[in-house]
Amino acid sequence: MHCYLGIDIGTTAVKAAAIGLDGSLLKSSEVMIETIRPRPGWSEQNPGAWVEAAHFCIAKIAEGLPARLNNVLAIGFSGQMHGLIALGADNCPLRNAILWNDDRALAEAEYLNRAAPDLGATLGVPATPSFLAPKWMWLAKHEPEVAARTSKIVFPKDYVRMMFTGDISTDVVDASGGWLLDQTTRSWSDRALGLCNLSANLLPKLYESTTVVGTVSPSASARFSLPQGVPVVAGAGDAAAGCVGLRMVRPGQGFINLGTSAQIFITSDRHEPSPAEMIHSFSHALPERWFRMAALLNGASTLGWLASILSETPAKLASEAASAWSAETPLFLPYLSGERTPHNDPHARGVFFGLSSANERADLAAATLDGVALALRDAFEALARSGSVSSVMGATGGGTRDKFWLSLIASSLNLPIEVYGDAASGAAVGAALLARAASFPLDDLPPLSVSDRIEPNPEMSEILNDRYSRFTKLYATTATNRADSSR
Numbered sequence: 001m002h003c004y005l006g007i008d009i010g011t012t013a014v015k016a017a018a019i020g021l022d023g024s025l026l027k028s029s030e031v032m033i034e035t036i037r038p039r040p041g042w043s044e045q046n047p048g049a050w051v052e053a054a055h056f057c058i059a060k061i062a063e064g065l066p067a068r069l070n071n072v073l074a075i076g077f078s079g080q081m082h083g084l085i086a087l088g089a090d091n092c093p094l095r096n097a098i099l100w101n102d103d104r105a106l107a108e109a110e111y112l113n114r115a116a117p118d119l120g121a122t123l124g125v126p127a128t129p130s131f132l133a134p135k136w137m138w139l140a141k142h143e144p145e146v147a148a149r150t151s152k153i154v155f156p157k158d159y160v161r162m163m164f165t166g167d168i169s170t171d172v173v174d175a176s177g178g179w180l181l182d183q184t185t186r187s188w189s190d191r192a193l194g195l196c197n198l199s200a201n202l203l204p205k206l207y208e209s210t211t212v213v214g215t216v217s218p219s220a221s222a223r224f225s226l227p228q229g230v231p232v233v234a235g236a237g238d239a240a241a242g243c244v245g246l247r248m249v250r251p252g253q254g255f256i257n258l259g260t261s262a263q264i265f266i267t268s269d270r271h272e273p274s275p276a277e278m279i280h281s282f283s284h285a286l287p288e289r290w291f292r293m294a295a296l297l298n299g300a301s302t303l304g305w306l307a308s309i310l311s312e313t314p315a316k317l318a319s320e321a322a323s324a325w326s327a328e329t330p331l332f333l334p335y336l337s338g339e340r341t342p343h344n345d346p347h348a349r350g351v352f353f354g355l356s357s358a359n360e361r362a363d364l365a366a367a368t369l370d371g372v373a374l375a376l377r378d379a380f381e382a383l384a385r386s387g388s389v390s391s392v393m394g395a396t397g398g399g400t401r402d403k404f405w406l407s408l409i410a411s412s413l414n415l416p417i418e419v420y421g422d423a424a425s426g427a428a429v430g431a432a433l434l435a436r437a438a439s440f441p442l443d444d445l446p447p448l449s450v451s452d453r454i455e456p457n458p459e460m461s462e463i464l465n466d467r468y469s470r471f472t473k474l475y476a477t478t479a480t481n482r483a484d485s486s487r
Helices: 047-064 106-115 119-123 132-142 144-149 156-165 172-176 190-196 218-224 238-245 301-310 314-324 361-386 403-413 423-437 458-485
Strands: 003-009 013-019 025-032 072-079 085-087 152-154 169-171 205-207 212-215 231-233 254-258 262-268 279-283 290-296 331-333 351-353 393-396 417-420 450-454
Touching: 003 047, 003 156, 003 238, 003 423, 013 047, 013 423, 025 047, 025 423, 047 156, 047 218, 072 156, 072 238, 072 423, 085 144, 085 156, 106 132, 106 190, 119 190, 132 144, 132 190, 152 156, 156 169, 156 212, 156 218, 156 231, 169 172, 172 205, 172 238, 172 279, 231 423, 238 254, 238 262, 238 290, 238 423, 254 403, 262 361, 279 361, 290 361, 301 314, 301 361, 314 361, 314 403, 331 361, 331 458, 351 458, 361 403, 361 458, 393 403, 403 417, 403 450, 403 458
Parallel strands: 003 072, 072 231, 169 205, 254 393, 393 417
Antiparallel strands: 003 013, 013 025, 085 152, 212 231, 254 262, 262 290, 279 290, 331 351, 417 450
């Protein structure tokens, strides 16, 4: 009757998953959370909302598995990467968390790349506004009173874990997302800290993801109805945790995460930097493992954006898109939040191109799914230029629930995509598996069974090849126009 518990602090939802001793999913739960946008381009969340959502998720699992949670063996955490939470001397947040999809620190990121153009290879990728380091520089400049009162800086999942254990620490995956970790030595980079004028004393202790960093405290036991003293591991950033959830931890294995943002992820046994392609080469959640990742800022959130405008559900729009998509579907650049791989262009913006009075909302939905599929193709080609890629891609994230969207992606990449049971809970399951890995190696688990395999459709691939050519030209044209208008 024992289990392991994983908690994932996502951008749009907090999820929890309980797994058995054999790694099988027993039960999962999730609750949506609100994003606060004080200004255009800014993105914040209340850290307390994550804790309350985690509480709710645990309670939902306990309703179905009360005996299991009374015998939980260990707990792991995963979460959205790059976010900055400034803690005061009492370990309480001094302001809302600044999230990964916040672009206020653009000037600071540009400064870091000018000041140290070679440092991206050491830290895994050139600086962007998403990362914690430029966010700290922005905070020190624009909110100096907050910076002066800051006692510690933590990432999102680490704040929630602190509420369970009292410890202040992080793992090498989340640290990679700070633009502060030397990827070869898996330690804080003194050079990066110096450039950011950031004291190492403000950073959390650094651990490998499967290291036990604390236990459930008496106060957390009472608050979350969990046994006191349960071991808690460091956990990992959500991209790596999702990879572990799919059990893709061997070199060469790869998957696509279609969540709020999107990533294409390849496991490696060495650090392989490719900063010119904006490929992230980061430490993995297992020792002596790294990963190469194409990071797209706009994934399933694009469909959510369209759904909110049209007062419809994303699932309904995706269903309509499947019937409407064709070679004549309008093009869509999905860069609602700028873009990272392969363009590193925070100023990029979304564009519908080719609209006519005959188009209806289903055409807009089809264009939105199509645009994400083509952006993934753009990122995949950059990944392929930087090294080897997998011949079959796994899939995880909420967007994987829609089979037509996966068919578009498979046909765009011209690669089969395998979907696994409960893939949408991948990062939370991965967090639970990292908790299990503190005692048992992941290699003793069998591969996940494939619930669906999406093969490329030759007719769709032919259409998408033509659309991809026009898609890349459309981005180039809009980039040129933006450059001309700024002169």
